[in-house]
Amino acid sequence: MLVKDWISATPITVDADASVGQAIDLLNNNHLSMLPVMQDGKLVGAVTDLNLKPLALSGGLSLGGLDLSLVLRRIRVSDVMSRAPVTVPLDYSVEETAEVMLYNDVPGVVVIDHSNQVLGVFTQADTNRVLVAVTGHRRGGIVLGFVLEDRPGSIKELTDILRAHGGRLASILSSYERTPKGQRRVHIRVRGLDRAELPVIREELGKKARLLYVIDLRENRRELFEDVNL
Numbered sequence: 001m002l003v004k005d006w007i008s009a010t011p012i013t014v015d016a017d018a019s020v021g022q023a024i025d026l027l028n029n030n031h032l033s034m035l036p037v038m039q040d041g042k043l044v045g046a047v048t049d050l051n052l053k054p055l056a057l058s059g060g061l062s063l064g065g066l067d068l069s070l071v072l073r074r075i076r077v078s079d080v081m082s083r084a085p086v087t088v089p090l091d092y093s094v095e096e097t098a099e100v101m102l103y104n105d106v107p108g109v110v111v112i113d114h115s116n117q118v119l120g121v122f123t124q125a126d127t128n129r130v131l132v133a134v135t136g137h138r139r140g141g142i143v144l145g146f147v148l149e150d151r152p153g154s155i156k157e158l159t160d161i162l163r164a165h166g167g168r169l170a171s172i173l174s175s176y177e178r179t180p181k182g183q184r185r186v187h188i189r190v191r192g193l194d195r196a197e198l199p200v201i202r203e204e205l206g207k208k209a210r211l212l213y214v215i216d217l218r219e220n221r222r223e224l225f226e227d228v229n230l
Contacts, residue, residue, distance in 0.1 A: 003097045004090040006130055007111050007120030013038045014077055016045065021072035024052050034108040034121045037081045043118050045081035048107055052080065087112050090119055094130050097122055136170035140217045141191040142198075148209035150176075150184045157208045158188065165201050168192045185212075195219070 012030055014023045016039040026035060027049050037045035087110045088097050100109055101124070108123030132138065148154045159169060167190040175185045186209070193201065195216065205211055214223045 001094045001130065001134065002090070003088060003092050003094050003111055003122050004119060006094060006126050007122055009120075011036065011118050011120040013118060014047065015039065016076070016078040016081070018077050019073045020052060020075040020077060020080060023047055023077050024072065027052065032121075033123050033125060036085065036110045036118045036121060037077055038118070039078075043085065043087070043110060043112070043116070045078070045083050046085035046108075046110060046121075047077055047081045050107060051082070085110050088122070089114065094122075094127070098127050101127075134171065135173065136189050137217075139170055139189075139191065141170050141189050142193055142195075143187065143189045143213075143215040143217065144205070145212035146186045146188070146205070146209040147179060147183050147212060148186060150182055154209070155186055158186070158205060161201065161204050161208070162188065162190050162193070165197055166192050166194060 012026060012032060012035065014026055014035045014037055016037050023035060026032065032049075034046060034048045036043055037047060086100060086104045086106050088100055090111055090113050092100075092111075097109060097111075101107070108121050108126075110121055111119045113119055146158065148158070155172065155174070159172075162169065170189040170191055172189075173187040177185070179185050198214070198216075202211060202214065211225050213225060215221070
Protein backbone atom coordinates (compact mmCIF):
# COMPACT_ATOMS: atom_id res chain seq x y z
CA MET A 1 0.00 0.00 0.00
CA LEU A 2 1.53 3.28 -1.11
CA VAL A 3 0.91 6.42 0.87
CA LYS A 4 -0.01 8.34 -2.30
CA ASP A 5 -3.15 6.22 -2.59
CA TRP A 6 -4.44 7.36 0.80
CA ILE A 7 -4.19 11.13 0.50
CA SER A 8 -6.60 13.65 -0.97
CA ALA A 9 -6.24 14.23 -4.70
CA THR A 10 -6.39 18.00 -4.11
CA PRO A 11 -4.08 19.05 -1.27
CA ILE A 12 -5.27 21.87 0.97
CA THR A 13 -2.47 24.21 1.97
CA VAL A 14 -2.11 27.57 3.70
CA ASP A 15 0.10 30.51 2.80
CA ALA A 16 2.81 31.54 5.24
CA ASP A 17 1.41 35.08 5.29
CA ALA A 18 -2.11 33.93 6.13
CA SER A 19 -3.44 34.59 9.60
CA VAL A 20 -3.75 31.97 12.29
CA GLY A 21 -7.48 32.58 12.18
CA GLN A 22 -7.59 31.68 8.50
CA ALA A 23 -5.58 28.52 9.13
CA ILE A 24 -7.92 27.47 11.94
CA ASP A 25 -10.89 28.04 9.63
CA LEU A 26 -9.27 25.82 6.98
CA LEU A 27 -8.71 23.06 9.52
CA ASN A 28 -12.24 23.25 10.89
CA ASN A 29 -14.10 23.64 7.59
CA ASN A 30 -12.26 20.78 5.93
CA HIS A 31 -12.05 18.50 8.98
CA LEU A 32 -8.25 18.47 8.84
CA SER A 33 -5.58 18.11 11.50
CA MET A 34 -2.58 19.36 9.50
CA LEU A 35 -1.79 21.94 6.81
CA PRO A 36 1.37 22.32 4.70
CA VAL A 37 2.54 25.94 4.72
CA MET A 38 3.53 27.38 1.34
CA GLN A 39 5.41 30.47 0.22
CA ASP A 40 5.95 31.28 -3.46
CA GLY A 41 4.85 27.76 -4.35
CA LYS A 42 7.38 26.09 -2.07
CA LEU A 43 6.90 24.13 1.14
CA VAL A 44 8.26 26.18 4.05
CA GLY A 45 6.55 24.61 7.06
CA ALA A 46 3.51 22.92 8.52
CA VAL A 47 0.89 23.66 11.14
CA THR A 48 -1.39 21.28 13.00
CA ASP A 49 -4.47 21.58 15.14
CA LEU A 50 -2.20 20.81 18.10
CA ASN A 51 -0.30 24.08 17.76
CA LEU A 52 -3.06 26.27 16.34
CA LYS A 53 -6.22 25.53 18.26
CA PRO A 54 -4.71 26.19 21.72
CA LEU A 55 -4.17 29.75 20.54
CA ALA A 56 -7.90 30.09 20.05
CA LEU A 57 -8.33 29.38 23.76
CA SER A 58 -6.14 32.41 24.49
CA GLY A 59 -4.04 30.50 26.99
CA GLY A 60 -0.82 31.30 25.12
CA LEU A 61 -1.72 34.90 24.28
CA SER A 62 -1.52 38.21 26.06
CA LEU A 63 -4.63 39.82 24.63
CA GLY A 64 -4.15 43.22 26.14
CA GLY A 65 -7.87 43.82 26.12
CA LEU A 66 -8.18 43.06 22.41
CA ASP A 67 -10.87 40.84 20.95
CA LEU A 68 -9.53 37.28 20.52
CA SER A 69 -10.74 36.97 16.92
CA LEU A 70 -8.87 40.18 16.06
CA VAL A 71 -5.70 38.83 17.66
CA LEU A 72 -5.96 35.59 15.67
CA ARG A 73 -6.26 37.64 12.49
CA ARG A 74 -3.07 39.53 13.31
CA ILE A 75 -0.82 36.53 14.05
CA ARG A 76 0.77 35.10 10.92
CA VAL A 77 1.01 31.39 10.23
CA SER A 78 4.75 31.88 9.72
CA ASP A 79 5.00 32.94 13.38
CA VAL A 80 3.73 29.62 14.74
CA MET A 81 4.49 27.01 12.06
CA SER A 82 7.03 24.23 12.26
CA ARG A 83 9.86 25.27 9.95
CA ALA A 84 11.15 21.75 9.43
CA PRO A 85 8.11 19.70 8.37
CA VAL A 86 8.66 15.97 8.10
CA THR A 87 8.15 14.79 4.53
CA VAL A 88 7.93 11.44 2.76
CA PRO A 89 8.02 10.70 -0.99
CA LEU A 90 4.93 9.53 -2.81
CA ASP A 91 6.34 6.02 -3.28
CA TYR A 92 6.69 5.33 0.44
CA SER A 93 4.47 2.58 1.76
CA VAL A 94 1.91 3.30 4.45
CA GLU A 95 3.97 1.19 6.86
CA GLU A 96 7.14 3.19 6.17
CA THR A 97 5.21 6.42 6.61
CA ALA A 98 3.76 5.31 9.93
CA GLU A 99 7.26 4.41 11.12
CA VAL A 100 8.52 7.87 10.12
CA MET A 101 5.72 9.45 12.16
CA LEU A 102 6.57 7.29 15.18
CA TYR A 103 10.32 7.95 14.93
CA ASN A 104 9.84 11.72 14.64
CA ASP A 105 6.95 11.83 17.14
CA VAL A 106 4.75 13.87 14.78
CA PRO A 107 1.00 13.60 14.16
CA GLY A 108 1.43 13.71 10.39
CA VAL A 109 3.79 14.11 7.44
CA VAL A 110 3.73 16.02 4.16
CA VAL A 111 3.74 13.80 1.08
CA ILE A 112 5.81 15.15 -1.82
CA ASP A 113 6.57 14.05 -5.37
CA HIS A 114 9.99 13.64 -6.96
CA SER A 115 10.07 17.37 -7.72
CA ASN A 116 9.40 18.24 -4.08
CA GLN A 117 5.90 19.42 -4.93
CA VAL A 118 3.32 18.93 -2.20
CA LEU A 119 0.78 16.20 -2.92
CA GLY A 120 -0.98 16.18 0.44
CA VAL A 121 -0.62 15.12 4.05
CA PHE A 122 -0.86 11.78 5.81
CA THR A 123 -1.85 11.84 9.48
CA GLN A 124 -2.60 9.50 12.35
CA ALA A 125 -6.26 9.60 11.35
CA ASP A 126 -5.27 8.29 7.91
CA THR A 127 -3.32 5.47 9.57
CA ASN A 128 -6.47 4.49 11.43
CA ARG A 129 -8.47 4.66 8.20
CA VAL A 130 -6.02 2.34 6.45
CA LEU A 131 -6.12 -0.13 9.34
CA VAL A 132 -9.91 -0.32 9.23
CA ALA A 133 -9.85 -0.76 5.45
CA VAL A 134 -7.15 -3.41 5.08
CA THR A 135 -8.50 -5.56 7.91
CA GLY A 136 -11.96 -5.59 6.36
CA HIS A 137 -13.49 -4.56 9.68
CA ARG A 138 -16.55 -2.93 8.13
CA ARG A 139 -17.38 -6.15 6.33
CA GLY A 140 -17.92 -7.92 9.63
CA GLY A 141 -17.31 -11.64 9.93
CA ILE A 142 -15.45 -13.64 12.55
CA VAL A 143 -11.93 -12.76 13.65
CA LEU A 144 -9.62 -15.42 15.05
CA GLY A 145 -6.22 -14.91 16.65
CA PHE A 146 -3.53 -17.59 16.83
CA VAL A 147 0.03 -18.25 17.86
CA LEU A 148 1.51 -20.89 15.59
CA GLU A 149 4.80 -22.39 14.55
CA ASP A 150 6.75 -20.26 12.09
CA ARG A 151 7.22 -22.73 9.26
CA PRO A 152 6.14 -22.99 5.62
CA GLY A 153 2.50 -23.97 5.28
CA SER A 154 1.45 -23.33 8.88
CA ILE A 155 -0.98 -20.57 7.93
CA LYS A 156 -2.36 -22.60 5.03
CA GLU A 157 -3.27 -25.38 7.44
CA LEU A 158 -5.56 -22.97 9.26
CA THR A 159 -7.07 -21.44 6.14
CA ASP A 160 -7.73 -24.90 4.67
CA ILE A 161 -9.81 -25.74 7.74
CA LEU A 162 -11.77 -22.51 7.47
CA ARG A 163 -12.39 -23.00 3.75
CA ALA A 164 -13.49 -26.59 4.31
CA HIS A 165 -16.27 -25.18 6.50
CA GLY A 166 -17.37 -22.66 3.88
CA GLY A 167 -15.31 -19.76 5.11
CA ARG A 168 -14.25 -16.92 2.80
CA LEU A 169 -11.07 -15.17 3.85
CA ALA A 170 -11.36 -11.39 4.23
CA SER A 171 -7.90 -10.61 5.61
CA ILE A 172 -4.84 -12.19 7.18
CA LEU A 173 -2.37 -10.28 9.34
CA SER A 174 0.84 -11.78 10.68
CA SER A 175 3.40 -10.49 13.17
CA TYR A 176 6.44 -11.66 15.10
CA GLU A 177 5.98 -9.03 17.84
CA ARG A 178 5.38 -10.23 21.42
CA THR A 179 5.83 -13.84 20.33
CA PRO A 180 8.42 -16.46 21.34
CA LYS A 181 11.20 -17.24 18.89
CA GLY A 182 10.16 -19.70 16.21
CA GLN A 183 6.49 -18.69 16.41
CA ARG A 184 4.27 -15.98 14.98
CA ARG A 185 0.93 -14.36 15.67
CA VAL A 186 -1.69 -14.61 12.96
CA HIS A 187 -5.05 -12.85 12.84
CA ILE A 188 -7.60 -14.11 10.33
CA ARG A 189 -10.91 -12.48 9.42
CA VAL A 190 -13.33 -14.89 7.76
CA ARG A 191 -16.89 -14.63 6.48
CA GLY A 192 -19.46 -17.26 5.60
CA LEU A 193 -18.88 -19.70 8.45
CA ASP A 194 -21.85 -21.55 9.87
CA ARG A 195 -21.85 -20.40 13.48
CA ALA A 196 -23.38 -23.69 14.58
CA GLU A 197 -20.14 -25.36 13.48
CA LEU A 198 -17.87 -23.05 15.47
CA PRO A 199 -17.19 -25.55 18.28
CA VAL A 200 -16.03 -28.14 15.74
CA ILE A 201 -14.01 -25.55 13.83
CA ARG A 202 -12.33 -24.38 17.02
CA GLU A 203 -11.40 -27.94 17.91
CA GLU A 204 -9.85 -28.54 14.49
CA LEU A 205 -7.96 -25.25 14.54
CA GLY A 206 -6.70 -25.99 18.05
CA LYS A 207 -4.87 -29.04 16.74
CA LYS A 208 -2.81 -26.81 14.41
CA ALA A 209 -2.19 -23.70 16.51
CA ARG A 210 -2.84 -22.07 19.86
CA LEU A 211 -6.10 -20.16 19.68
CA LEU A 212 -5.96 -16.73 21.34
CA TYR A 213 -9.44 -15.37 20.70
CA VAL A 214 -12.59 -15.63 18.61
CA ILE A 215 -14.60 -12.46 17.95
CA ASP A 216 -17.97 -12.74 16.22
CA LEU A 217 -18.72 -9.18 15.12
CA ARG A 218 -22.26 -9.91 13.93
CA GLU A 219 -23.32 -11.45 17.21
CA ASN A 220 -20.95 -9.30 19.30
CA ARG A 221 -19.57 -12.38 21.02
CA ARG A 222 -15.98 -12.42 22.23
CA GLU A 223 -14.05 -15.37 23.59
CA LEU A 224 -10.55 -14.82 24.93
CA PHE A 225 -8.23 -17.71 25.68
CA GLU A 226 -4.97 -18.01 27.54
CA ASP A 227 -2.21 -15.98 25.88
CA VAL A 228 1.33 -17.23 25.30
CA ASN A 229 4.04 -16.63 27.87
CA LEU A 230 6.01 -13.59 26.74
